[in-house]
Amino acid sequence: MSGPAKTTRAGGGPPEGQGTDYSGLALNLVGLVAGIAIWWALTAGGAVGLPPPPQVAVRFADVIASGQLFTDIASSLARVLTGFLLGVILAIPVGFVMGWYKVARSLIEPYLQFFRMIPPLAIIPLAIVTMGINETPKIFVIFLASFLASVVATYQGVISVDKTMINAARVLGARDLTIFLRVIIPASTPFILVGVRIGLGSAWATLVAAELIAAQSGLGFRMQQAQLYYDLPTIFVSLITIGILGLAMDRILLVIERRLTVWQERV
Amino acid sequence: MASKPTPKIVFDHVTRRFDLSDNSFIALDRLSLDIADGEFVTVVGPSGCGKSTALNIAAGLLKPSEGTVLVDGKAVEGPGPERGMIFQQYALFPWLTVRQNVEFGLRIKGEEAARRRQIAERFIELVGLSDFADALPKTLSGGMKQRCAIARAYAVDPSILLMDEPFGALDALTRVQLQDQLLDTWSRERRTVMFITHDVDEAVYLANRVIVMAARPGRLKEIIDVPLPYPRTEEIRLSADFMTIRNRVWQAVYHQ
Numbered sequence A: 001m002s003g004p005a006k007t008t009r010a011g012g013g014p015p016e017g018q019g020t021d022y023s024g025l026a027l028n029l030v031g032l033v034a035g036i037a038i039w040w041a042l043t044a045g046g047a048v049g050l051p052p053p054p055q056v057a058v059r060f061a062d063v064i065a066s067g068q069l070f071t072d073i074a075s076s077l078a079r080v081l082t083g084f085l086l087g088v089i090l091a092i093p094v095g096f097v098m099g100w101y102k103v104a105r106s107l108i109e110p111y112l113q114f115f116r117m118i119p120p121l122a123i124i125p126l127a128i129v130t131m132g133i134n135e136t137p138k139i140f141v142i143f144l145a146s147f148l149a150s151v152v153a154t155y156q157g158v159i160s161v162d163k164t165m166i167n168a169a170r171v172l173g174a175r176d177l178t179i180f181l182r183v184i185i186p187a188s189t190p191f192i193l194v195g196v197r198i199g200l201g202s203a204w205a206t207l208v209a210a211e212l213i214a215a216q217s218g219l220g221f222r223m224q225q226a227q228l229y230y231d232l233p234t235i236f237v238s239l240i241t242i243g244i245l246g247l248a249m250d251r252i253l254l255v256i257e258r259r260l261t262v263w264q265e266r267v
Numbered sequence B: 001m002a003s004k005p006t007p008k009i010v011f012d013h014v015t016r017r018f019d020l021s022d023n024s025f026i027a028l029d030r031l032s033l034d035i036a037d038g039e040f041v042t043v044v045g046p047s048g049c050g051k052s053t054a055l056n057i058a059a060g061l062l063k064p065s066e067g068t069v070l071v072d073g074k075a076v077e078g079p080g081p082e083r084g085m086i087f088q089q090y091a092l093f094p095w096l097t098v099r100q101n102v103e104f105g106l107r108i109k110g111e112e113a114a115r116r117r118q119i120a121e122r123f124i125e126l127v128g129l130s131d132f133a134d135a136l137p138k139t140l141s142g143g144m145k146q147r148c149a150i151a152r153a154y155a156v157d158p159s160i161l162l163m164d165e166p167f168g169a170l171d172a173l174t175r176v177q178l179q180d181q182l183l184d185t186w187s188r189e190r191r192t193v194m195f196i197t198h199d200v201d202e203a204v205y206l207a208n209r210v211i212v213m214a215a216r217p218g219r220l221k222e223i224i225d226v227p228l229p230y231p232r233t234e235e236i237r238l239s240a241d242f243m244t245i246r247n248r249v250w251q252a253v254y255h256q
């Protein structure tokens, strides 16, 4: 599914040049149809043991009609967005403080590197024991994943701001606060946005694991339920929904990113 | 005769050391130099002889290890609006348009919007970028970027311009154009200019005096007067007098 991203990237250049690439889009569509056709062909005889597309489509219709899909989407989305937003909102100031003050960097960085090495899944037992089995541990795990991903990007953005640009601001009369607000923040925006996107990816990646913690609804929870009953179409429905939602959110962030960084020289 | 007027910039035994892991390294060794008000001096010397170090100390971006720099008789403590600076790599703010870049210093000064715009307009026109006032830096050529940086520096009305190889990254033709533009503005407004270059021709063409520096340790080697009249023209650039001075500077720089 990385087709559209690649075509716009390669087309790159000026922001006006980002207009929809119809031939690329047509090819994406062809690829999609071909993929479904292959899936159908492989599963039609029941040989692979996977459900063919019509069966999944019917299940989609069922869970849409019963409203179950929307309940699951709402629960999962609420968890992902809450964890993700909290993570990013905390990561940006922490990243700035780390980039701006050497002392803060030296104090915080060991923890950051350490926790980055622990997969979010491994935090779950601890989260359950200390936070119980309500929403808090699920959101916490997602929060941690997106926080760790974006904090590193933010602080790397801050430390890579061109020194000469800071000097230019200084000789024009800027003091620390002005330099921070008018130079450091805009100059590191591209890095921060990359971090935010990585953070979102991590948040989604952690979702299913988080919903292992005694959930009542959610796309990940639904999949585990389905697994118990060997209900493959429902597993497919959940997987496809998670993929589509993740992709849609990533695309939205990509558009925001491009809007906010049109000034960047892209090579 | 009355006492001599105070020089605009005084380097008084300015030394700068950099501490390396194993030892301390002298980048600038007891530089003493007076620059008169309204004077145009160029500084040439081999790479690493402390040109940028001296300029950054005058700008207030770097502290001397010993000695002081005086501007208008007062010791430099940090950057100040009376000292504008132009960098080789332009150092424009890429997220701001040409106009917003030029207004940056005015905004910090607290000028109100209408006045900011008016001042910016004037300097954008002066450097010939009126048609690009709302363009982002990424759409400009190197020469246009540097003209924008010059307008940005002029806008806060500094009495001193500190320029660190400002035209070093430009092609020969653009460079000559910008040299002439710079001299044109200078002869009207008489800012004091300290201009670093590694191009001997450029150094002679622009300056009242050429400061030649030597490396290891970075120090003043020789000061060469350029008694050629302004406006400097193509004719002067090709004259025998120019050649003579140029050769003297060349000797001073390369036969150390």
Ligand SMILES: Nc1ncnc2c1ncn2[C@@H]1O[C@H](COP(=O)(O)OP(=O)(O)O)[C@@H](O)[C@H]1O
Residues within 6 Å of the ligand: B018, B019, B026, B027, B045, B046, B047, B048, B049, B050, B051, B052, B053, B054, B218
């Ligand atoms: N921040 C720094 N730390 C260590 N050494 C430096 C630093 N800045 C400059 N130097 C050294 O000081 C010397 C003079 O540098 P500089 O003033 O930039 O020379 P120039 O501009 O004449 O090429 C060089 O040898 C350079 O490597």
Ligand SMILES: [Mg+2]
Residues within 6 Å of the ligand: B051, B052, B053, B164
């Ligand atoms: Mg230099």
